Amino acid sequence: MTRTAYVAGTGLTAFGKFASASLGTLGRDAGAEALRDAGVKAADIDLIACGCARSGILHGRESGVGQYVGWELGIEGVPVYNEKAFCASGAMAFNVAYLAVSSGRHDLALVLGVEKMSSRSGKGRPLTSDGMVLEGEQGFTPPAYYAMAARRHMEVYGTTREQIAAVAVKNRRAAADNPKAQYRKLITVEDVLASKPIVSPLNLLDCCPTGDGAAAVVLVSEAGAERLGIAPRIEVTASVVGSGYYRRQDRDMTSFALDKATAGKAYEQAGVSPADIDVAEVHDSFSIAEILHYEDLGFCEPGTGGKLVQTGETAVGGRIPVNTGGGLLNRGHPLGATGVAQIVELSDQLRGRCGVRQVAGARTALAHISGGFQDGDFATSGVTVLSRRGGWRDG
Amino acid sequence: MGELGEESIGRSVLEKDAEGRHRLAASRCPECGDVRMPRRDYCVNDGLPCERILLSGRGEIYEAVFVSVPPKGFDHRFWAGYIDLDEGARIFAQIACAEDEKPPSHGQRVEMTTLQIGVRAVLAPVFTRAPGQGERDAPG
Numbered sequence: 001m002t003r004t005a006y007v008a009g010t011g012l013t014a015f016g017k018f019a020s021a022s023l024g025t026l027g028r029d030a031g032a033e034a035l036r037d038a039g040v041k042a043a044d045i046d047l048i049a050c051g052c053a054r055s056g057i058l059h060g061r062e063s064g065v066g067q068y069v070g071w072e073l074g075i076e077g078v079p080v081y082n083e084k085a086f087c088a089s090g091a092m093a094f095n096v097a098y099l100a101v102s103s104g105r106h107d108l109a110l111v112l113g114v115e116k117m118s119s120r121s122g123k124g125r126p127l128t129s130d131g132m133v134l135e136g137e138q139g140f141t142p143p144a145y146y147a148m149a150a151r152r153h154m155e156v157y158g159t160t161r162e163q164i165a166a167v168a169v170k171n172r173r174a175a176a177d178n179p180k181a182q183y184r185k186l187i188t189v190e191d192v193l194a195s196k197p198i199v200s201p202l203n204l205l206d207c208c209p210t211g212d213g214a215a216a217v218v219l220v221s222e223a224g225a226e227r228l229g230i231a232p233r234i235e236v237t238a239s240v241v242g243s244g245y246y247r248r249q250d251r252d253m254t255s256f257a258l259d260k261a262t263a264g265k266a267y268e269q270a271g272v273s274p275a276d277i278d279v280a281e282v283h284d285s286f287s288i289a290e291i292l293h294y295e296d297l298g299f300c301e302p303g304t305g306g307k308l309v310q311t312g313e314t315a316v317g318g319r320i321p322v323n324t325g326g327g328l329l330n331r332g333h334p335l336g337a338t339g340v341a342q343i344v345e346l347s348d349q350l351r352g353r354c355g356v357r358q359v360a361g362a363r364t365a366l367a368h369i370s371g372g373f374q375d376g377d378f379a380t381s382g383v384t385v386l387s388r389r390g391g392w393r394d395g
Numbered sequence: 396m397g398e399l400g401e402e403s404i405g406r407s408v409l410e411k412d413a414e415g416r417h418r419l420a421a422s423r424c425p426e427c428g429d430v431r432m433p434r435r436d437y438c439v440n441d442g443l444p445c446e447r448i449l450l451s452g453r454g455e456i457y458e459a460v461f462v463s464v465p466p467k468g469f470d471h472r473f474w475a476g477y478i479d480l481d482e483g484a485r486i487f488a489q490i491a492c493a494e495d496e497k498p499p500s501h502g503q504r505v506e507m508t509t510l511q512i513g514v515r516a517v518l519a520p521v522f523t524r525a526p527g528q529g530e531r532d533a534p535g
Contacts, residue, residue: 137402138399138489138513139465139473139513140487141462141466148459148460149458151460152458152501196463197463199462253457
């Protein structure tokens with residue numbers, strides 16, 4: 001029988017470029033904050049799940065990042081699961097911890113997501129496409145993939161360049177109110193359109209940055225919460241991950257079966273529909289991605305994602321605010337940290353802790369992330385649904 | 396130097412035919428006819444061993460983009476995109492387009508040639524548009 005898992009506490013470092021930080025210190029700072037927030041001690045943790053995508057190629061630490069951070073925090077003698085799933089590494093770690101707690105095997109899990117991309121001791125590059133190595137030999141890059149999707153969406157649905165740029169502008173507006181975001185200075189559609197061309201039609205301000213950062217979440221079972229005398233309010237009502245549908249070669253790049261599948265399973269598991277979502281974190285590694293994902297997540301009809309963002313419906317104060325922390329585009333995208341940072345932002349929203357970017361009365365939240373490529377499709381997709389239990393004054 | 400695929404997947408994706416021309420090396424399932432490039436040993440649909448075939452090199456552009464910031468290993472800008480080959484495989488490749496030609500676009504017919512690409516001068520399939528599809532813009 002599946003048990004309920006709760007988010008008991010969260011922690012997040014600032015995202016940016018920090019020369020003196022290491023994977024260990026970044027993870028430690030986020031982890032310690034999450035433990036304090038949950039009101040638990042390091043010794044209470046009975047499992048660690050850690051997402052980190054590039055530790056091997058950038059820092060010569062292919063395995064054991066979760067152990068490294070646990071060592072910093074003084075967590076010993078517990079199972080440690082290290083997850084590598086491209087941009088979805090943190091989401092995969094969250095899913096593993098959720099499975100462990102909801103199955104009844106573990107009561108108190110620390111989920112970590114960490115990445116350090118601004119400097120490296122290894123020879124690797126921060127962004128490569130492990131699942132597209134043959135394409136990489138010919139100059140393939142992630143922005144090229146999303147640029148192709150953008151061109152298809154523009155041609156098929158009439159989505160405009162200004163609508164695509166509006167995603168970057170909206171998410172920068174949100175990041176301006178998030179002190180931990182990497183880029184916070186307000187920008188305009190004109191700024192996006194005038195920024196350096198990367199891959200047509202995407203410009204520099206349509207692309208997420210690289211950086212350093214860590215996020216952490218404490219997951220607890222009801223039994224664990226009772227034993228420790230804590231009363232968490234954020235229930236994990238769905239955590240679903242899936243791999244791509246690689247066989248299909250005539251893929252329509254305006255819509256992705258993988259994200260539709262994970263979203264559909266998550267809505268079913270949580271017993272909610274897209275109309276129930278009050279606030280969402282949506283993978284926006286490139287501005288066009290958020291528009292594509294709106295549609296696959298069911299936030300709007302196919303082809304209307306551009307209009308959704310242009311009319312302000314996904315801004316703070318709109319019908320369904322998306323990326324209230326700034327998104328990958330502006331909070332930043334230290335790969336392994338992002339999937340967990342999304343949970344931190346949504347938990348803060350459901351706990352009413354987001355200050356000026358708070359979505360009033362938010363009770364149900366959804367996080368979506370894509371991870372990497374394999375043979376022309378996304379390699380990973382993850383969707384999480386969180387729901388607030390109890391009244392607003394319970395903290 | 397070398398041929399595309401040797402560094403990334405351990406074998407070239409090009410193979411010479413009886414006339415000595417470079418062709419795309421692919422696989423086909425004898426049961427369902429599924430065609431894949433690069434070659435698969437076993438069919439992804441039914442698990443049967445695949446036969447080795449060479450492709451015509453003809454197809455049409457699914458989508459193409461102009462890469463303004465060349466990634467590491469490339470020293471100049473280029474067009475690239477997904478090509479839907481006539482035999483059913485979709486592949487990523489560079490697309491030839493001079494600066495005064497119209498940009499490549501969805502649905503245009505293309506044909507494969509081989510060119511050395513990137514700073515390593517790797518021999519790779521590069522697609523050119525059929526006559527009339529990439530014609531120059533009118534002067535002025």
